[in-house]
Amino acid sequence: MTRIGVLTGGGDVPGLNPCIKTLVYAAADRGYEVVGLRRGWAGLLDYDLDAEGPQDHCVQPLTKNHVRTIDRTGGTFLHTSRTNPAKVAPKDVPAFLSGQGQSESEGPFDFTSHCLAVVDRLHLDWLVAIGGDDTLSFAERLSREGVRVLAVPKTMDNDVFGTDYCIGFSTAVTRSVQFIHQLRTSTGSHERIAVVELFGRNCGETSLLSAYLAGVDRAIICEVPFDVELLAHYLLEDKASNPSNYAMVTVSEGARMLEGEILERGEADAYGHRKLGGIGLVTGELLKKLTGQDIVYQQVGYLMRSGAPDALDLMVAVNYANMAINLIDQDAGGSMVALRRGTYTSVPIDTMMQGTKRVDVEALYDEKRYRPLIRQVDGKPMFLY
Numbered sequence: 001m002t003r004i005g006v007l008t009g010g011g012d013v014p015g016l017n018p019c020i021k022t023l024v025y026a027a028a029d030r031g032y033e034v035v036g037l038r039r040g041w042a043g044l045l046d047y048d049l050d051a052e053g054p055q056d057h058c059v060q061p062l063t064k065n066h067v068r069t070i071d072r073t074g075g076t077f078l079h080t081s082r083t084n085p086a087k088v089a090p091k092d093v094p095a096f097l098s099g100q101g102q103s104e105s106e107g108p109f110d111f112t113s114h115c116l117a118v119v120d121r122l123h124l125d126w127l128v129a130i131g132g133d134d135t136l137s138f139a140e141r142l143s144r145e146g147v148r149v150l151a152v153p154k155t156m157d158n159d160v161f162g163t164d165y166c167i168g169f170s171t172a173v174t175r176s177v178q179f180i181h182q183l184r185t186s187t188g189s190h191e192r193i194a195v196v197e198l199f200g201r202n203c204g205e206t207s208l209l210s211a212y213l214a215g216v217d218r219a220i221i222c223e224v225p226f227d228v229e230l231l232a233h234y235l236l237e238d239k240a241s242n243p244s245n246y247a248m249v250t251v252s253e254g255a256r257m258l259e260g261e262i263l264e265r266g267e268a269d270a271y272g273h274r275k276l277g278g279i280g281l282v283t284g285e286l287l288k289k290l291t292g293q294d295i296v297y298q299q300v301g302y303l304m305r306s307g308a309p310d311a312l313d314l315m316v317a318v319n320y321a322n323m324a325i326n327l328i329d330q331d332a333g334g335s336m337v338a339l340r341r342g343t344y345t346s347v348p349i350d351t352m353m354q355g356t357k358r359v360d361v362e363a364l365y366d367e368k369r370y371r372p373l374i375r376q377v378d379g380k381p382m383f384l385y
Helices: 015-029 112-121 131-142 169-189 205-214 228-241 279-292 302-303 309-329 349-353
Strands: 003-008 033-037 057-060 126-131 149-153 193-200 218-220 247-252 297-299 335-340 343-348
Touching: 003 015, 015 033, 015 126, 015 309, 033 205, 112 131, 126 131, 131 149, 131 349, 149 309, 149 349, 169 193, 169 205, 169 247, 169 297, 169 302, 193 205, 205 218, 205 247, 205 335, 218 228, 228 247, 228 309, 228 343, 247 279, 309 335, 309 343, 335 349, 343 349
Parallel strands: 003 033, 003 126, 126 149, 149 335, 193 247, 193 297, 218 247
Antiparallel strands: 033 057, 335 343
C-alpha cells in the first residue's frame, strides 16, 4: 500500500485544513494510506526511534473520519512550527538526540539523517509538505536526499518563487480590505490619519493590493524605503482633499525608512528570521509630530491569517491537494504544485530556491508618491505579479 505523510509548517493560513482533507479523501479513494506529521518538521525531529509504542505527539493516522469536518475551520488541524531539522539550536535538540551526530561546536546542528531514518521507519513512500519558502527549503533538502517529496506552496505573503499563487493570500487581502473599510468609520469620525500595519516580511504585495483594492491614499511596501517627511506631506494633502477630512496609509511590517533599519525583535528562529512589527507605530508617532494631526494606528497582524478561507483560497487549496495526489499517481516526485499565468501546473521543487519573489515596482507602484500605480493590467496574472 502506498503510504503518504503530510505536514504543515510555518505560519498558519486559511485553506490548510481543506487541503489536508482533500488530500486524505483522494488518497483513500485510491487505496493509499495517509499519516499526519504533527507540528511541521518537528514531527520528524521529535520522533524517537528507540521509543516503544505509538508517538501520537509526532504522527497520527488520517482517515476520512479523522478529517471529515476540519475544512469548516481555519488554521491547521495538524498544528505547525518553524522547526528546521537542518539547523537545530542546542536548546531545541530533543533529549534522546542529545550528543548524537553533533560535533563539539555550539550548534546549530543538522539532524537531517535522523529525519531520513524516521521517514524510513514510518514506511513513508511520499511526503507532502505544505508550507512557505522556509518549510519547503527543507522539503527540497529531503528531495535531494532521495525522499519522494511534493511541495504545496502556502503563505499569506504570496512570496514563494515559482508560483503566482500561494494558499492563504486571497483571504489575507480580503480581510485587510474589510478591516480598512471598517476603520474608515472611526478615522473619518475623528478626522484623523490612519496607519494600518499589515504582515509582509520581504514582499509588500499585501500592502500594495490591499491599498489598491480598498482605495487607500498611500501604501508603503517592503521593496521601497520611504521618506516619512514626504509621506507626511502627501497625507496632509490627502486629508485636505477628502470631504470627510481624513487620510489612510498601509504599511508592510517589513518596510523601512530612508537610512533606517527594518524593525526586528527577539532572537532569530531556525530559518534566521526575527519577529517583525512596529514600523507602523513608529511611523504614526513621527507623522503626528510632523503633521500635528491625531493618528489612528492599527496593526492588523494575525487577523489577516485567522478564520476560514475565502472561496478563492478554498478552491486553490482543494485543487492543489488533488494535483498532489495526481503527481503521486504519476510517480512525479520532487515537484511543487503551482499556478502560473492562471493555469494549474507543477514545477521542479528546486524552482522555489532559484529566485526571490517581490513586487514589480516599475510595473505596479509609484515609488515617488507612495501609492499603487498599475500601469497595465492586460497580460498580467490575476494578482498582477
